[in-house]
Amino acid sequence: MRPATTLLALTAAAAFGGFAAIALHQTLDNRAQAAPAAIVAPAPAAAAAAPSMAAGALPAAADGQPLPSLAPMLRRVMPAVVSVHTQQRVRIRNPFFDDPFFRRMFPQVPQERINESLGSGVIIDAAQGYVLTNHHVIEGADDVSVSLADGRTLKAEFLGSDADTDVALIRIPAENLAELPLGDSGRLQVGDYVVAIGNPFGLNQTVTSGIVSAVGRSGIRGLGYQNFIxxxxxINPGNSGGALVDLRGELVGINTASLNPQGSAAGNIGLGLAIPSNLARDVIHQLVTVGEVRRGTLGVEAQPLDARLARSLGLPEGQQGALVARVHEGSGAAAAGLRPGDVIVEAGGQRIANPLALHNYEGLQPVGARVPLRVLREGKAVTATATLREAPRSLDGGALDPRMAGARLAELPEALRQSRGRGVLVEDVAAGSRAAQNGLRRGDVITATSAGGFDDLAGLRATLVQPPRQLVLLIVRGNVQGRLTMQ
Structure with missing residues (x-):
């Protein structure tokens, strides 16, 4: 068989992909063994037809058209994608070493270990040395270092992070950095081609490609506020914090997670998630200017709209939305005229199907944002505009009720709220305090009180405006639910 005929046969086989997997396997084996023999001098006629083509090289064009390649774009983009290496010192708890005798007899036994992990990051501002990555990549780290594409490794400075959106910002002191500024993720459409760049399983500068499967993805348990691409x-372990770019080479997302019910050992199944660049931009702006992320809230408590409630409100069967159960005094919702019984069906142009969707939307908006709302009131559509106000993120329990004095109460971390649904977190309990004497512990989740149920910290405060004679807390401790009577 002539070389030209062999090349055509291989090209045709490759086009069929998995349909001819067995035959391709045999062909590849044979080609590898016969590689030296495959390089032959072209016939004079072929050499005349393609004088610039080296012997054995693939053509740069087919039928007069250049072959498509992402290489030019990637050469520009990839130097801005870095490896993020973290170390965390963890003390080893060994009861024998509570005894000074054992510590003196065995001084060489290590009393701490170093946990290491590897993720990815993107240089978004070369002049400032800003590197964008995931919060979970650097969470709890004692030391963070960044390895550049040119081989340099630099110690990084932590600037801030937001666990609820999984965004973190670090800084490296270096010159001659490549950067990849944040693009406009709002232009993405389902079907657009995208490329993920990162360090999966520690393999630096790895590129994978695909399409946008969905935008605005939410409702995924355990992943905080959600508006994913x-x-x-x-996207595999180690890709976290890496770049998702479009074919123009613009940074449209930060890779954050993959969905795989079988775990990472089962391999990628084509369900990767990335934080939109527009969301990351808002978080970074707050981290740089304020040092933390402050979120706005409407100031309502909502419940699901089931078929029975829909009928009682004169709404059609199957109507979706967030039914307003309580409007907090002095809130943006109160100022906008919202009432209990209203059903919020749209906020900021986004469809609201349930209370979780409303909560997720609120959590992604800054304080002071003006949000147009569409609500159903007594079966009729009504519009309103509410200005989001900042909600307290933690409170002294004693300010709500003296029986909880000494307890520091905080909003649930969003990942925990996804699994718990509602409640407030006991962030700390002072030793010897009244709350401690009543049995409250750090890490407890209060889900209801004898004064009523609530969704969050503002709701708990509203239920305790008139403290009950007997205060009983319904708490979750670990996986156990119980009651505490506060004396």
Missing amino acids: QTDAS
Whole structure:
């Protein structure tokens, strides 16, 4: 068989992909063994037809058209994608070493270990040395270092992070950095081609490609506030914090997670998630200017709209929305005229299907944002505009009720709220305080009181405006639910 005929046969076989997997496997084995023999001098006629083509090289064009390649774009983009290496010192708890005798007899036994992890990051501002990555990549780290594409490794400075959106910002002191500024993720559409760049399983500067499978993806348990880009580009452990770019080479997302019910050992199944660049931009702006992320809230408590409630409100069967159960005094919702019994069906142009969707939308908006709302009131559509106000993120329990004095209460971390649904977190309990004497412990989640149920910290405060004679807390401690009577 002539070389030209062999090349055509291989090209045709490759086009069929998995349909001819067995035959391709045999062909590849044979080609590898016969590689030296495959390089032959072209016939004079072929050499005349393609004088610039080296012997054995693939053509740069087919039928007069250049072959598509992402290489030019990637050469520009990839130097801005870095490896993020973290170390965390963890003390080893060994009861024998509570005894000074054992510590003196065995001084060489280590009393701490170093946990290491590897993720990815993107240089978004070369002049400032800003590197964007995921919060979970650097969470709890004692030391963070960044390895650049040119081989340099630099110690990084932590600037701030937001666990609820999984965004973190670090800084490296270096010159001659490549950067990849944040693009406009709002232009993405389902079907657009995207490329993921990162360090999966520690393999530096790895590129995978795919399409945008969905935008605005939410409702995924355990992942905080959600407005994800979903892609079938492979995103594996180590890709976290890496770049998702479009074909123009613009940074449209930060890779954060992959969905796989079988775990990472099962391989990628085409369900990757990325934080939109527009969301990351808002978080970074607050981290740089304020040092923390402050979120706005409407100031309502909402409940699901089931078929029975829909009928009682004169709404059609199957109507979706967030039914307002309580409007907090002095809130943006109160100022906008919202009432209990209203059903919020749209906020900021986004459809609201349930209370979780409303909560997720609120959590992604800054304080002071003006949000147009569409609500159903007594079966009729009504519009309103509410200005989001900042809600307290923690409170002294004693300010709500003296029986909880000494307890520091905080909003649930969003990942925990996704699994618990509602409640407030006991962030700390002072030793010897009244709350401690009543049995309250750090890490407890209060889900209801004898004064009523609530969704969050503002709701708990509203239920305790008139403290009950007997205060009983319904708490979750670990996986156990119980009651505490506060004396």
